[in-house]
Amino acid sequence: MKRKYLATPYIIWVVGFTLLPLITIGISAFTRDNGTFTWSNILAISEPINRQALFFSLAIALGCTLICILLAYPAALFLKSFRFKRKGFTIFLLVLPMWMNFILRILAWQMILSKNGILNFLLGKLGIAPLSISNTWGALMIGMVYDFLPYMILPVFNAISDIDEDTIEAARDLGAGSMAVFRKIIFPLSMPGMLSGVVMVFVPAMTSFVIADILGGGKVQLIGNIIEQEFMKSMDWHLGAGLSISLMLLVLISLAFTMQNDMEDRGTTIW
Amino acid sequence: MLRKNLCAALIALTGGLMLGGCGKEEPAEYLTVFNYGEYMDPEVIDQFTEETGIGIKYEEALTPEELYAKYSSGAISYDLVCSADYMIQRLIQEGEAQKVDFSSMKYADNIGDRFWQFSKAFDPDNEYALPYFYGTIGILYDTTKVDGPVDSWSVLFDGSYKNDIIMQNSQRDTFMITLKYLGYSLNTSDENELREAQQLLIRQKPDVQAYLVDEARDEVVAGNAAMAVVYSGEAYLGHEYNEDLAYVVPKEGSNVWIDSWIVTKNCKNPEAAAKFLDFLCREDVAEKNFEYIYYSTPNEAVVENMDEELRNDPAITPTEEDLAKCEVCTQADEEIARLYNELWKELKAD
Numbered sequence: 001m002k003r004k005y006l007a008t009p010y011i012i013w014v015v016g017f018t019l020l021p022l023i024t025i026g027i028s029a030f031t032r033d034n035g036t037f038t039w040s041n042i043l044a045i046s047e048p049i050n051r052q053a054l055f056f057s058l059a060i061a062l063g064c065t066l067i068c069i070l071l072a073y074p075a076a077l078f079l080k081s082f083r084f085k086r087k088g089f090t091i092f093l094l095v096l097p098m099w100m101n102f103i104l105r106i107l108a109w110q111m112i113l114s115k116n117g118i119l120n121f122l123l124g125k126l127g128i129a130p131l132s133i134s135n136t137w138g139a140l141m142i143g144m145v146y147d148f149l150p151y152m153i154l155p156v157f158n159a160i161s162d163i164d165e166d167t168i169e170a171a172r173d174l175g176a177g178s179m180a181v182f183r184k185i186i187f188p189l190s191m192p193g194m195l196s197g198v199v200m201v202f203v204p205a206m207t208s209f210v211i212a213d214i215l216g217g218g219k220v221q222l223i224g225n226i227i228e229q230e231f232m233k234s235m236d237w238h239l240g241a242g243l244s245i246s247l248m249l250l251v252l253i254s255l256a257f258t259m260q261n262d263m264e265d266r267g268t269t270i271w
Numbered sequence: 272m273l274r275k276n277l278c279a280a281l282i283a284l285t286g287g288l289m290l291g292g293c294g295k296e297e298p299a300e301y302l303t304v305f306n307y308g309e310y311m312d313p314e315v316i317d318q319f320t321e322e323t324g325i326g327i328k329y330e331e332a333l334t335p336e337e338l339y340a341k342y343s344s345g346a347i348s349y350d351l352v353c354s355a356d357y358m359i360q361r362l363i364q365e366g367e368a369q370k371v372d373f374s375s376m377k378y379a380d381n382i383g384d385r386f387w388q389f390s391k392a393f394d395p396d397n398e399y400a401l402p403y404f405y406g407t408i409g410i411l412y413d414t415t416k417v418d419g420p421v422d423s424w425s426v427l428f429d430g431s432y433k434n435d436i437i438m439q440n441s442q443r444d445t446f447m448i449t450l451k452y453l454g455y456s457l458n459t460s461d462e463n464e465l466r467e468a469q470q471l472l473i474r475q476k477p478d479v480q481a482y483l484v485d486e487a488r489d490e491v492v493a494g495n496a497a498m499a500v501v502y503s504g505e506a507y508l509g510h511e512y513n514e515d516l517a518y519v520v521p522k523e524g525s526n527v528w529i530d531s532w533i534v535t536k537n538c539k540n541p542e543a544a545a546k547f548l549d550f551l552c553r554e555d556v557a558e559k560n561f562e563y564i565y566y567s568t569p570n571e572a573v574v575e576n577m578d579e580e581l582r583n584d585p586a587i588t589p590t591e592e593d594l595a596k597c598e599v600c601t602q603a604d605e606e607i608a609r610l611y612n613e614l615w616k617e618l619k620a621d
Contacts, residue, residue: 049616049617049620052620053620110486114490114493114495115480115494115495115496116493116494116495117495132434134480134481134495135480135481213440217479217480217481217482217483218440218481218482218483218619219476219479219481219482219619220619221616221619221620225619226616229612229615229616230612232336233441233442233612233615234608234609234611234612235336236609236612
């Protein structure tokens, strides 16, 4: 089976769209305008404003990941309880929104949450005072959780579906209650799925900036916003690249910690 | 200065396709024109080819920055470029423009004298740039939600419209307002003045509902905010959607922006390029473009024949008085640009 040439498209893809851009970013990050070497772009992440933005991003990403986990388990268990046919349809419904561009969906949330939006209209009908969620951290969190939740539910659901029904029944047989079954069987066995969910939620949440701009009303500054500003507004590609590299390293380190106990598990993770 | 949505880009694309489809006779010469999408009536392009036999290749960009990046990549050799004042300034300074003899043009006189004066901010001897469209920045407000007349930037800063204000999510525009309000030049390079402006913006931030760009107008149209800082072209459209909206250029003055044409140094057929520019100044052509875009036109012949309603709309035809208080925004030097960037990040971090 020496059909290595089959890998050619993949190799072109990886070289052209992963390696080359990474090298370009790397070169920009370690140089100044005049081409000399510098660490300053990498170290710029420790400046107070960048540090604060990084901290906000981290907090938002952790919060978002946690909420996604909390929502994903009940949803996955609920899905699992369905008979086969309906299960497929429900998963289809879950995936369906992902076929639409996410910016459109975030713009829809802006409409829902805005002052005269759909939510406040409905609350008004029920005689409840209007909420002012739009352009706050809360709105940002709602948008992010909404956007990333399917990426958590799907792997968690897959992992839970893989658990042998006999294992659960054996536990029940031996007198474990529902809580004990979840804690001792379902949760540990679905860990690899959850961890891939964490990767797929935490990383984009950590680096996003569009949702912050749209739902945060431009008042929230995440590290992604700063990087975008360096590239697009102040045209300082060196600093933008330096901050990107630092962010990439931080994400890699935090993932390494998360994944440490996952190495020996089955190959359900995405890396 | 031009912010167009995807829809606009699509329409422009369709226009481009239609254009490509109807090649009866292959023109002998071509001009490559670089402009924003949807920033010229496609009919006008056909008409030019019909009248002169010179073909037009129309290339598009969405923002001045994108335009600059494409231009400087050198992948395509452009003959004519239209962009925002500060970008035209940059191109002229980098020696990318070639001189054009506007006095030999038949219709260049249609461009009002004051616009040539404004142009001097980035083209001191009026040698390179031909004004195309212009506009102001001001306040679009909902007349049913404000007490008394709105005529000063102070409404944004005096705390009486808490959480009802939309600001522009753009450094220069937002600082411009504050600098003007404080009585400084919007092109100031005095660090103290900029810091003072930043302090005012930081104090204002809790009252600001959001910093937006394209959606600023929509939020006022939808009644989510009482007022927004917008470009005059947006204000005109806003008024079309909601009759209660009004637009004002505050008495402290504002920014007047001008999108202009230059002929690039690589243009091998300056005569054809000049013909094209002259064509754009001709009254019937300028009118077609105006009716396609609805930005303020510097073409006085068009303004004279405009409907009364449009001529009296401050978003379409700024008054002499309004314009007298406005300044053209020039490219900040590197140090000031960096300071702006820092101050902006501090404002957003606060």
